[in-house]
Amino acid sequence: MNICVLGGAGFIGSHLVEELVSEGNNVTVIDDLSNGTLDNLSNIKNSIRFIKRDVSNPNYTDNLDTFDVIYYLPCWPRSLSFSNPIRDVEVNVIGMINTIRYAKKTNTKIIFSSNSGIYDTSKIPINENTKDNPTTPYDLNKLTSEKYLKLYDVPNVILRFATVYGPRQKTSDKWKPVIIEFINKLSLGEPPTILWDGKQTRDFIFIDDLVEALIKVKDNEKAVGETMILGSGTETNINQVYETVCNELDVKIEPHHGPKAKGDIRRMCYTCKKANELLNWKAETTLREGIKKIIKEEHRK
Amino acid sequence: MNICVLGGAGFIGSHLVEELVSEGNNVTVIDDLSNGTLDNLSNIKNSIRFIKRDVSNPNYTDNLDTFDVIYYLPCWPRSLSFSNPIRDVEVNVIGMINTIRYAKKTNTKIIFSSNSGIYDTSKIPINENTKDNPTTPYDLNKLTSEKYLKLYDVPNVILRFATVYGPRQKTSDKWKPVIIEFINKLSLGEPPTILWDGKQTRDFIFIDDLVEALIKVKDNEKAVGETMILGSGTETNINQVYETVCNELDVKIEPHHGPKAKGDIRRMCYTCKKANELLNWKAETTLREGIKKIIKEEHRK
Secondary structure, eight states, X not given: OEEEEETTTSHHHHHHHHHHHHTTOEEEEEEXXXXXXXXXXXGGGGGEEEEXXXXXXXXXXXXXXXXXXXXXXXXXXXXXXXXXXXXXXXXXXXXXXXXXXXXXXXXXXXXXXXXXXXXXXXXXXXXXXXXXXXXXXXXXHHHHHHHHHHHHTOOEEEXXXXXXXXXXXXXXXXXXXXXXXXXXXXXXXXXXXXXXXSOOEEOEEEHXXXXXXXXXXXXXXXXXXXXXXXXXXXXXXXXXXXXHHHHHHTOOOXXXXXXXXXXXXXXXXBOOHHHHHHHTOOOOOOHHHHHHXXXXXXXXX | OEEEEETTTSHHHHHHHHHHHHTXXXXXXXXXXXXXXXXXXXXXXXXXXXEEOOTTSTTTTTTOOOOSEEEEOOOOOGGGTTTXXXXXXXXXXXXXXXXXXXXXXXXXXXXXXXXXXXXXOSXXXXXXXXXXXXXXXXXXXXXXXHHXXXXXXXXXXXXXXXXXXXXXOOOOSSOOOHHHHHHHHHHTTOOOEEETXXXXXXXXXXXXXXXXHHHHHHTOGXXXXXXXXXXXXXXXXXXXXXXXXXXXXXXXXXXXXXXXXXXXXXXXXXXXXXXXXXXXXXXXXXXXXXXXXXXXXXXXX
């Protein structure tokens, strides 16, 4: 298939691109490299076409090939969405509108990486019937993009991701994924900081499981027009993550403790029955296995 | 009070500004004149401060006074929202974000002119508990703007307008308000076109009634944080409008008939109990009286 991965140089995008290439697809990656890097694609750089463009520019689709499927992965970090809501609209909404108009013209299916944080989190487990209650510009703009896909009636699949983790994920001022933060610090012998009391929970999904679902979606006709949560269905608290990373790195370091992060939620877990059934898919990697793979691939031990 | 009316040179805005001036307020009008005109403000041009700026420009709030209240009336025409959805986002969302950030900094109340077309129209009468189902980018962006007001937690009142009509309203390629279209054509002795079978209904609210509610809202503490529909509560079909205009103009002209407009809805009527109660307000002008006033003010007869 001819496939375009927007945001394909990022953490999730680059893993997806590798898998698409190994399946034998013709893959075009478009990325503005504001967050992704060409390093992420170094293993497969000769097997793909890379174009450096910003999806929020209305001309970004000029002189593009046509595709069977477009994956929409660009996003502006959630943590910056209150401080720069305009850029959030540009990347998370205007980029999508530009893409929809191109997809409409070329009759292309869009697979959209949305966010499970859109849901009202007051009751768990959350499923696809839980009502929406976006609490940040990031989540609001993801929701607005979903609605644009419906308004313009392009073939689409909406995937709301749980908390994704895996090799190649980075921490920065913009993103602080907790598992990578713990691995990075602990592998250097430094104490990471556990916020709140560490008993807040998340539904962590390992990148390989996520990519498997993303790959399956593109060939699945039943999935068109559907919205699905992609998570593990397992609730894990931050203290458990900490303990697992310590065990796998074989270190014993006392963490620092910090206050509750603004807007942090207490518990999070998803029911992923819809994706299980529609895609015949299930996230199989345990947290321990996932952490082990990151440590191994990144030679942290 | 110090009041800013964004989009104050338009049809609705200019009527509001006149009333605010006659109440003795200090009024600043900001408008990019893309749709409004200075002619609309000619009666009161010496009593207001006019600034030509585009609210979608992030610098539009530079060197502005501070205000007690900001009215947000700019919008990009609904009829153009599918053909230019990016401009729709700029005016209807980014303009609002710019305004919210200024209001947050200066602790100013925003009174937002949203749209009753956001609601699911499958059951009437519609009230504020009817679920949302935006079917155009225009309606989606109005809804998104409402959600931004809540996210940023600025003092706000959201007003969802029914179909507003009155003197100074224009027809153009972008806007074709049916009452004005009928008055314009019939006063020239030309036959207007009735689309569909003319039995589709709307809830028409006369501009003076709407402005009365807008004025009342600004001083009403109970209204803060609320969403209200402003309509007449009366269902009128297009054939009745046609007949009333003919009677008031004292003409007898057979209309042309045309097909159903794309996306047109069959029936529309609102329950305006919330605004009636909260604002101690009710739209009192009958369709006949409203049409009579337009004809008189515009010397059409």
